[in-house]
Amino acid sequence: MTRMYAVDPWVEKPLEAFVVEAGARLALLMTPAGQVIAQYGFTRAVDVMAAAALGAAIVASTGEIAKLLDEPTFSVLNHQGKRHGILLAGFDTPRGRMVCLAVYGPDSTPGLVQLFFEEFSRDVRDACPETEAPKQVLAADFERELNESLSALFRT
Amino acid sequence: MSDRFKGILDAITRVRGVRGAMIVVWQDGLIVSDSLMEGVRGNAVAALTSSVTKYAESVMLASGIGRLQFLHLQASNGVLLVVATGSETLVVAIAEPSVNVGLVRLELIRAAEAVK
Numbered sequence: 001m002t003r004m005y006a007v008d009p010w011v012e013k014p015l016e017a018f019v020v021e022a023g024a025r026l027a028l029l030m031t032p033a034g035q036v037i038a039q040y041g042f043t044r045a046v047d048v049m050a051a052a053a054l055g056a057a058i059v060a061s062t063g064e065i066a067k068l069l070d071e072p073t074f075s076v077l078n079h080q081g082k083r084h085g086i087l088l089a090g091f092d093t094p095r096g097r098m099v100c101l102a103v104y105g106p107d108s109t110p111g112l113v114q115l116f117f118e119e120f121s122r123d124v125r126d127a128c129p130e131t132e133a134p135k136q137v138l139a140a141d142f143e144r145e146l147n148e149s150l151s152a153l154f155r156t
Numbered sequence: 157m158s159d160r161f162k163g164i165l166d167a168i169t170r171v172r173g174v175r176g177a178m179i180v181v182w183q184d185g186l187i188v189s190d191s192l193m194e195g196v197r198g199n200a201v202a203a204l205t206s207s208v209t210k211y212a213e214s215v216m217l218a219s220g221i222g223r224l225q226f227l228h229l230q231a232s233n234g235v236l237l238v239v240a241t242g243s244e245t246l247v248v249a250i251a252e253p254s255v256n257v258g259l260v261r262l263e264l265i266r267a268a269e270a271v272k
Contacts, residue, residue, distance in 0.1 A: 080184075111185020111203030
């Protein structure tokens with residue numbers, strides 16, 4: 001049974017290759033605002049929403065630290081726990097910046113996840129169609145768009 | 157790169173036929189220090205070497221022959237040699253197929269002692 005769902009189908013192949021090669025247990029591809037584009041491994045919508053919100057918050061706060069240090073941006077953030085590690089990394093695409101959150105276990109390593117993230121970001125950039133410009137999310141549309149995305153991500 | 161690691165890696169790369177050497181954190185697959193010729197993808201080699209040596213150690217433990225000390229991978233265009241330092245790092249060398257493996261191994265063992 002596939003555990004991956006994507007709002008945009010062109011993301012599926014690169015994401016599938018990434019989770020297999022990097023040994024990721026969970027993966028989220030989203031915008032820096034926390035809009036989810038694709039997910040792998042999550043079974044509940046509430047977990048996706050929480051992970052996306054927290055990931056977006058971390059990206060925003062580290063972005064502010066980068067500004068304080070006169071850095072353009074931090075590209076990769078890695079945290080390691082006893083049983084799990086997370087990689088949170090951003091990259092630019094023709095549709096604007098995207099953020100990947102990957103959770104991996106002891107059977108993988110930060111080096112492997114980072115290595116295959118570089119390939120993943122390249123594959124997403126190559127697969128990303130340029131037609132649709134990144135759109136501003138209005139508060140009025142937010143809930144509807146969120147529900148539509150979650151329906152697509154869980155095929156409800 | 158700190159002078160300490162530079163000296164350790166220079167001793168390995170001075171051996172004729174060695175294309176690069178690095179010290180890698182075993183559990184992470186990340187580079188501590190490297191000295192590589194152009195064209196060698198250090199990050200990829202470090203990440204994948206860490207992964208391969210983990211599997212190799214599993215095989216050795218399952219075989220009842222103890223922990224991994226030295227790994228020699230021969231390919232069509234070169235060799236990859238790995239020595240575990242006994243702490244948390246690996247010393248890795250990438251070399252031409254014609255390299256004197258014994259000499260590189262000796263330098264890797266010396267490097268592992270120095271890194272430990």
